[in-house]
Amino acid sequence: MKGTLYGVGVGPGNPELMTLAAVRIIRESAVIACPGKDARQSTAYRIAVQAEPSLATKELLAVDMPMTRDRAELTKSFRQGALLLESFLKQGKDVAFLTLGDPAVYSTFAYLEERIAGLGYPTGYISGVPSFCAAAAEAGVPLTEWDEALHIIPAGQMDESELEETLRLPGTCALMKSGTRMDAVKSALAGSGREVYMVENCGMLGQKIYRGADSIPDTAGYFSMILAKEEKGSNQPSDDLSEGAEKRRSESESIRNPLDSRGK
Ligand SMILES: C[C@@]1(CC(=O)O)C2=NC(=C\c3[nH]c(c(CCC(=O)O)c3CC(=O)O)Cc3[nH]c(c(CC(=O)O)c3CCC(=O)O)/C=C3\N/C(=C\2)[C@@H](CCC(=O)O)[C@]3(C)CC(=O)O)/[C@H]1CCC(=O)O
């Protein structure tokens, strides 16, 4: 019998945000695959092992894929990665591929899954909490209200005019992959008139929350999520009870990563 490949979303950082389904699939799979040269060094592994310690004794597989924008190089490595996974699936072993956040959002898993499905093996996506949802929770703000739209934007892959155009879209923009282009993203945000929040290392050790485009640093790490909300308009009814919410939100509590000493 053929094994199944699962893409297991482990959430953005805090192991408490892993789902029961993610933990069960990890427990039941014979092989655990992680992105990178060394499975134990991958961010996804380091999150998951805190929620499911049995992971440390499982058969681990490193699927090395370069973090590059060179599509030809990526295609080659996804092909090699898929063939490596297949060598276990054809023995009838289920493989859980751990991936940050949700596997359906800009995940390496999607590129492997399409090749494995093409080879005729069963595959499955196991949802995880996406980083933009967790970042909204950490900032203490809703992502969308009433009739607002939500746009998921790969901001680090856009030039400045595309960014400015994007920031004219109605509703909320979740800007991802901005880490390496923070200066350009910051200058586009400055003229956008939006309510801006950035959560760096969301749910991880060293989490930082920035409020307002001016507070965003010129350089930031890869794990940075920017939420740029359209200012509230008159079509969004509120009453006197909502007054002062913004100030209270900035003082609101986040869920602490159990390993983080901030709360102790
Ligand atoms: C080019 C660049 C960014 C850019 O676009 O700006 C880039 N990643 C960069 C850096 C980087 N990435 C990561 C760290 C570790 C931080 C840490 O651990 O501290 C660092 C920082 C560093 O290496 O310094 C972690 C990471 N990245 C991905 C996953 C897997 C996953 O999430 O599934 C994980 C978690 C793995 C884990 O669990 O450990 C996935 C993807 N990363 C891509 C691009 C996408 C393909 C390009 C495309 O979209 O065309 C791709 C393949 C998929 C996609 O994004 O769709 C930039 C190169 C910078 C450079 O080399 O200069």
Ligand SMILES: C[S@@+](CC[C@H](N)C(=O)[O-])C[C@H]1O[C@@H](n2cnc3c(N)ncnc32)[C@H](O)[C@@H]1O
């Ligand atoms: C390759 S995408 C993976 C997205 C992931 N599958 C998800 O559902 O969030 C990587 C981007 O997600 C965002 N991201 C992922 N984890 C994050 C975290 N813990 N804190 C802030 N941003 C994060 C960053 O914008 C980063 O550049």
